[in-house]
Amino acid sequence: MKITFPYWGNYTIAFEKLAKKLGLEVVPPEKTTPLTIEKGAKIAPEMYCFPLKVNLGNFLEAIEKGADTSVMATARGGSCRLRYYAIVEDKILKDEGKKVNFVIFDQSPLDIYSKLKKISGASFFQFLNSALFTLKTISIIEKLEKRAQFLRPREKEKGETDRFLNSAFRRLRKIEKFFDLLKFEREILKEMAQIKYERKEVPKVGIVGEIYTVTDHSINFEIERKLGNLGIEVHREMSLFYHLKKKIFPWIDWKIQRKIKNYLGSTVGGHGRDAIYEMLKYVKEDFDGVIQLLPAMCMPETTVRPILEKIHQETGIPFLSLSIDEQVAEAGLNTRIEAFVDVVKNYYGKKKN
Amino acid sequence: MKIGIPRALIYWKRPIFWENFFENLQFEVILSPKTNKKIVEEGVKISDPETCFSNKVYFGHLKWLDEKCDFIFVPRLKTNKEKLEYCPKFFGLPDLAKAFLKTKILTQEFDEKKEKFEKSLLKLGKKLRKNKKEISKAFKIAKEKEKIFLKEKERETLKKLTSNSFKIVLISHPYNLFDDYVNLRIAQRIKNLGALPIFLENIRAENTNLDLWPKFHWEFGKEIAQKIETILKYEISGAIQISSFACGCDAVLKEFVEKRFKKEKIPFLYLIIDEHTGEAGFQTRIEAFLDTIKI
Numbered sequence: 039m040k041i042t043f044p045y046w047g048n049y050t051i052a053f054e055k056l057a058k059k060l061g062l063e064v065v066p067p068e069k070t071t072p073l074t075i076e077k078g079a080k081i082a083p084e085m086y087c088f089p090l091k092v093n094l095g096n097f098l099e100a101i102e103k104g105a106d107t108s109v110m111a112t113a114r115g116g117s118c119r120l121r122y123y124a125i126v127e128d129k130i131l132k133d134e135g136k137k138v139n140f141v142i143f144d145q146s147p148l149d150i151y152s153k154l155k156k157i158s159g160a161s162f163f164q165f166l167n168s169a170l171f172t173l174k175t176i177s178i179i180e181k182l183e184k185r186a187q188f189l190r191p192r193e194k195e196k197g198e199t200d201r202f203l204n205s206a207f208r209r210l211r212k213i214e215k216f217f218d219l220l221k222f223e224r225e226i227l228k229e230m231a232q233i234k235y236e237r238k239e240v241p242k243v244g245i246v247g248e249i250y251t252v253t254d255h256s257i258n259f260e261i262e263r264k265l266g267n268l269g270i271e272v273h274r275e276m277s278l279f280y281h282l283k284k285k286i287f288p289w290i291d292w293k294i295q296r297k298i299k300n301y302l303g304s305t306v307g308g309h310g311r312d313a314i315y316e317m318l319k320y321v322k323e324d325f326d327g328v329i330q331l332l333p334a335m336c337m338p339e340t341t342v343r344p345i346l347e348k349i350h351q352e353t354g355i356p357f358l359s360l361s362i363d364e365q366v367a368e369a370g371l372n373t374r375i376e377a378f379v380d381v382v383k384n385y386y387g388k389k390k391n
Numbered sequence: 392m393k394i395g396i397p398r399a400l401i402y403w404k405r406p407i408f409w410e411n412f413f414e415n416l417q418f419e420v421i422l423s424p425k426t427n428k429k430i431v432e433e434g435v436k437i438s439d440p441e442t443c444f445s446n447k448v449y450f451g452h453l454k455w456l457d458e459k460c461d462f463i464f465v466p467r468l469k470t471n472k473e474k475l476e477y478c479p480k481f482f483g484l485p486d487l488a489k490a491f492l493k494t495k496i497l498t499q500e501f502d503e504k505k506e507k508f509e510k511s512l513l514k515l516g517k518k519l520r521k522n523k524k525e526i527s528k529a530f531k532i533a534k535e536k537e538k539i540f541l542k543e544k545e546r547e548t549l550k551k552l553t554s555n556s557f558k559i560v561l562i563s564h565p566y567n568l569f570d571d572y573v574n575l576r577i578a579q580r581i582k583n584l585g586a587l588p589i590f591l592e593n594i595r596a597e598n599t600n601l602d603l604w605p606k607f608h609w610e611f612g613k614e615i616a617q618k619i620e621t622i623l624k625y626e627i628s629g630a631i632q633i634s635s636f637a638c639g640c641d642a643v644l645k646e647f648v649e650k651r652f653k654k655e656k657i658p659f660l661y662l663i664i665d666e667h668t669g670e671a672g673f674q675t676r677i678e679a680f681l682d683t684i685k686i
Contacts, residue, residue, distance in 0.1 A: 085642040307479035
């Protein structure tokens with residue numbers, strides 16, 4: 039059995055590690071390219087949301103490389119279409135005549151444990167070990183990404199941060215033992231601290247929106263890098279760890295609900311509430327702009343978008359909403375980002391004087 | 392005091408119930424008119440460009456009611472009796488209405504996972520300063536009227552189903568089926584072409600075996616699945632599913648509805664409606680579909 043899973047930004051490294059540590063034979067997904075998206079969109083239902091089309095493209099490429107089992111986690115508590123991802127993908131791939139099995143997880147630790155145990159036959163200790171390894175890997179990835187967001191607008195030599203980041207992820211992928219991982223974390227943070235940068239204040243922009251589009255740089259056209267190179271410090275609350283934390287501690291959601299009750303009185307599925315909460319937080323922390331990223335026609339995010347726009351009108355903070363799908367061209371997106379950066383810099387300049 | 396009810400989207404989930412309920416509580420009810428071109432245009436103007444067509448129509452109705460009444464009633468429907476969820480876009484309707492309109496919004500959450508429908512209704516009545524007795528009386532009368540109305544419809548549909556004519560089932564959400572402007576009078580068009588249209592919504596759902604369907608957490612998912620299983624027991628010539636553009640739920644549902652009809656070898660047509668749908672193209676597709684069946 040050769041398993042595969044959808045590509046998800048830099049987190050792919052962590053998932054690959056998890057599968058390998060459990061002793062599964064894994065075909066890691068290729069990085070998402072425009073061609074992947076095109077292949078997926080061709081067979082996907084026209085009105086389905088964008089991530090499904092990307093996932094299908096990833097699966098198609100992995101199947102060509104010999105994978106025969108797809109692993110997909112779908113939400114149990116969410117109200118949106120994510121619940122049906124695996125069933126619909128399974129149906130579509132079978133209709134296309136591909137021989138592929140699906141292992142479908144609920145997003146609950148117990149369910150993931152029991153199903154992974156069935157396909158891998160690993161012992162409980164091995165599970166604990168690989169779960170720890172995966173979580174540590176995710177945490178390192180997020181630390182590096184966060185640091186890069188700070189460094190990009192300030193670096194002395196343009197592009198150094200990204201070159202460093204690429205080599206760091208390449209090295210991270212090769213690490214096998216937990217002890218080495220801890221050593222790597224220490225070393226890499228030390229090395230990263232050596233990147234020379236100017237100590238200066240720069241405009242800050244917060245990114246809110248749907249978790250997959252926000253964190254997968256291969257589908258959001260590396261928006262963080264683009265903004266960084268244009269001299270903007272990017273902040274992003276949404277990450278895999280944040281999502282996992284919310285799954286384990288439900289009261290985080292209650293706290294968020296209390297804070298946004300003047301704008302939205304209930305969940306709207308997905309991370310709809312979080313977008314409002316984060317935007318309010320960025321306004322409070324005196325940011326210079328907010329960008330919302332969403333896959334086109336995403337149900338929760340389109341529901342909250344008028345509310346985000348209302349906050350933008352009330353507070354005057356620059357706001358840009360980018361919906362991403364297979365028809366978005368990079369050149370058009372660049373123009374919009376550049377125009378937005380001008381607005382942000384204007385706003386920042388006015389505030390300073 | 393005047394209470395406005397938009398005649399779109401969630402209204403069609405329980406037509407006649409809400410207006411009856413408020414009228415029994417001695418309020419004046421203003422129902423927005425049937426959807427027309429102006430309402431749709433207004434709705435498209437104010438709502439999010441990527442939300443579904445049905446939502447846009449709803450906001451058009453809200454805009455029509457704006458400043459014509461004291462309150463506009465926008466309930467927050469979350470889960471139904473069977474503890475199944477409504478479309479997630481319904482969850483945010485009162486908040487969006489507040490963001491778009493000047494008139495006060497009268498709202499109440501109906502989440503039967505947490506509390507019974509009657510209890511939520513009581514809370515709603517309390518907001519309007521009515522006592523328990525008045526509220527439960529109004530509820531009873533409204534429910535009774537709704538029951539008679541539904542029975543009459545079910546009886547009619549059953550008669551149609553058992554007749555010998557050329558039957559076409561129309562599958563969609565009630566807000567697409569019963570709104571003639573939105574669905575471009577599809578029932579009339581089918582009738583003119585010599586076939587008998589049957590609304591899936593008007594069929595009584597029987598408790599049938601749903602092994603061929605995934606387990607839906609949406610109320611309409613289960614309902615449509617059950618009704619389709621029921622209708623497959625009768626002889627049907629074809630099925631047409633209508634979706635409003637950008638409807639997220641239908642993107643899922645369509646896959647399984649189509650699969651089910653294909654399995655029974657019943658011809659199936661999928662139509663998407665939105666504010667730009669041209670009548671001519673629509674007519675051609677229906678004609679072509681009926682022609683293929685008749686051969």
